[in-house]
Amino acid sequence: MQREEQSLPQWGDDPLSTFMRDGDFNERATALNFPDVYEVLKGAHALLARVCEVLEKDPADRHVGAPRLLVARSSSAVLAAVRAAMSGQGLEAQSPLRLSIECAWYALHIAKDPAPPARAKIWWGRGDDAKATQACKDEFTVGNVRRTHEQLDPATAAVMHRLYEGMIDFGGHPNQAGVAGSLALDKSTSTAKVGILHPGTALQLGALKGAVDVAVSVAKTCRLIYPERFRIAEVDEQIAGLPKLSAEVFPKYAEAVRTGALK
Numbered sequence: 001m002q003r004e005e006q007s008l009p010q011w012g013d014d015p016l017s018t019f020m021r022d023g024d025f026n027e028r029a030t031a032l033n034f035p036d037v038y039e040v041l042k043g044a045h046a047l048l049a050r051v052c053e054v055l056e057k058d059p060a061d062r063h064v065g066a067p068r069l070l071v072a073r074s075s076s077a078v079l080a081a082v083r084a085a086m087s088g089q090g091l092e093a094q095s096p097l098r099l100s101i102e103c104a105w106y107a108l109h110i111a112k113d114p115a116p117p118a119r120a121k122i123w124w125g126r127g128d129d130a131k132a133t134q135a136c137k138d139e140f141t142v143g144n145v146r147r148t149h150e151q152l153d154p155a156t157a158a159v160m161h162r163l164y165e166g167m168i169d170f171g172g173h174p175n176q177a178g179v180a181g182s183l184a185l186d187k188s189t190s191t192a193k194v195g196i197l198h199p200g201t202a203l204q205l206g207a208l209k210g211a212v213d214v215a216v217s218v219a220k221t222c223r224l225i226y227p228e229r230f231r232i233a234e235v236d237e238q239i240a241g242l243p244k245l246s247a248e249v250f251p252k253y254a255e256a257v258r259t260g261a262l263k
Contacts, residue, residue, distance in 0.1 A: 074103035090203035094171030
């Protein structure tokens with residue numbers, strides 16, 4: 001069914017509407033100011049969409065659907081980060097990227113359960129009662145799910161761990177480097193201004209590159225769950241091509257961002 005285009009009313013004059021309008025503008029401006037970057041982001045989205053498509057059906061599902069749902073949420077979290085970063089919220093983009101990694105690790109940890117569906121049931125049972133919630137917390141610690149990845153693919157696990165720690169440093173946790181990342185301080189008047197929508201910065205560009213890096217790492221992690229499906233669907237070609245393109249594109253904008261030429 002073809003969707004009918006609807007004319008939406010203009011944003012109002014209140015502060016929240018102004019924020020939303022400015023965010024919308026920045027998203028479009030970022031795509032125009034960083035056209036090659038946006039092409040890489042489109043490639044990351046296409047890769048994750050393909051991964052979700054490959055995992056959508058599983059007639060022999062022994063894990064009560066948990067890995068496939070987690071992969072879908074992992075992909076969605078990357079999109080949330082891209083949208084936040086493109087609007088100028090580079091710091092706030094770090095938390096969904098961290099979530100994306102955790103979702104992928106959870107999916108792999110459940111999929112590699114030696115006695116399925118034990119881990120899936122623990123995960124689904126969180127919140128049933130205090131004992132079930134604690135059991136889930138104990139099973140799905142970051143260290144525990146990361147070790148599952150390290151046993152299967154140490155190289156990708158190391159990359160994801162580095163990305164994960166970097167996202168904590170620059171916004172995933174309220175650490176000083178992230179919080180002060182868009183700070184303007186006037187010492188003469190003791191005035192501190194924090195840029196919420198702050199496009200054209202190294203933090204924004206770093207968040208966008210981080211989104212691409214996470215997308216590739218998530219795809220590699222999911223390949224461990226269904227290697228044969230990935231091979232048949234030729235997902236490996238997308239996984240291999242995206243980092244090369246990213247490495248060519250992002251450095252081109254570093255100097256412009258550093259000098260503020262794109263502001």
